[in-house]
Amino acid sequence: MNSLPENHPTEAVKALMLESDSFSRWLGLQIDEVGPGYCRLHFTARPDMLNGFGALHGGVTFSAADSAFAFACNSHGRQSVGLTVTIDYLEAGRAGDVITVEAREESLKHKIGVYQVRAVNQNGAVLALFKGTAYRTSNEIL
Structure with a gap:
């Protein structure tokens, strides 16, 4: 993906969403990057994000994936809301891990969009x- 100019509508949608x-x-x-139907973001797993076994809480991973999904599906300028989501947890994240989350649009129709999101750590291990x-x-964002 190539970065879009700062004045591209996708950038305006990103800025509006982040503000709130x-x-x-x-x-x-x-x-890190947003484009039509796409978002890549990252975060560092903090100690307060761990569960009782010292692994990254699944809710944190889910929330980061859900945010990438939201940026990707709203990037076209029409307000979109999640209908259904599923997540498979494959590996546990740990404190200090840098987690990259990438959302890609798989299908875009008039009323429905479908997105795949991957969360990986700094070593390339797929976490979820x-x-x-x-x-x-039908609500235009801008």
Whole structure:
């Protein structure tokens, strides 16, 4: 993917969403790249994100994947909401891991978009696979 100019509508949607998304900011999500139907972000797993066994809490992984899904499905400028999502956890993240989450659009129709999201650590180990289906409302974001 190539980076888009700062004035591209996708960049405006990203900025608008980030402005109001205090949860993604709290997670420490850094948006690396966004484009039509695409988002790549990363975050560092903090000690307060671990479960009782010292592994990255599944809710954190899910939330990061859900945020990437949201940026990707809203990138076309129509407000989209998740209809259904699933996640498979394959490996446990650990404190200090740098987790990269990448969402890719697999199908885009008038009212429905389908997205695949992968979460990997700094060593390339796949931590989770997430699939999201979004309903595309008629509300224009910009």
